[in-house]
Amino acid sequence: MGVRAVRGATTVEADTVEAIDKNVQELVSAMLERNSIHKDQLISILFTATPDLHAMFPAAAARALGLGDVPLMCAQELSIDGAVALCVRVMMHIEDDRARGEFHHVYLRGAVGLRDDLPD
Template sequence: MVRAIRGATQIESGDRDAILSGVTELVTEVMSRNELTTDDVISVIFTATPDLTAEFPALAARKLGFHDVPLICASEIDVPGALPRVVRLMAHVETDRPRQQVQHVYLRGAVALRVDIAQ
């Protein structure tokens, strides 16, 4: 089955190292909590708030071994009052897990975005 997994994290600062570190943590948690390998991943869409421009979030996934996985980055809508410095992802994966057992991952300040499903 194909499932979509959501995740987000709030990055400590807008610099390159902070972006890569935060996204690495997010991707690692999504993979671990859902017991996935890169072979299970069909594609990943990353978005970043407009205040994060020092690096592409997808680079962190590439450094984790996502070499053959299609990745794309986009900018989030600049909504007034939105949580700053947030990277979101939606990963499309092949898994036998029922939809109810998919683990969506919200880290750091991004927990506030989806308190209903944050783990």
């Protein structure tokens, strides 16, 4: 098995526990479903959040999906002028033999278009 990475991002409408929890769960679920990734394939998941998000750790939303035994880490995204606000990004590391180009990176809500160069 090779190690692969799948990317994704979403935005939230407000810096609240409810909004972050709902949208991060939606994103992680979509990444798993669109790529037919089983929980046992997960190596780790890295979450970043823009500096305007403080209400909760995005990883807590993933734990609520039953991913508590997967290593999860959160970090703060760089504060760049003009960057998408209220944004959570995800990099999911998995064990899989598919080629990189076979994965579907998932960008939802206000994050659509962040990486138009990646296959959807």
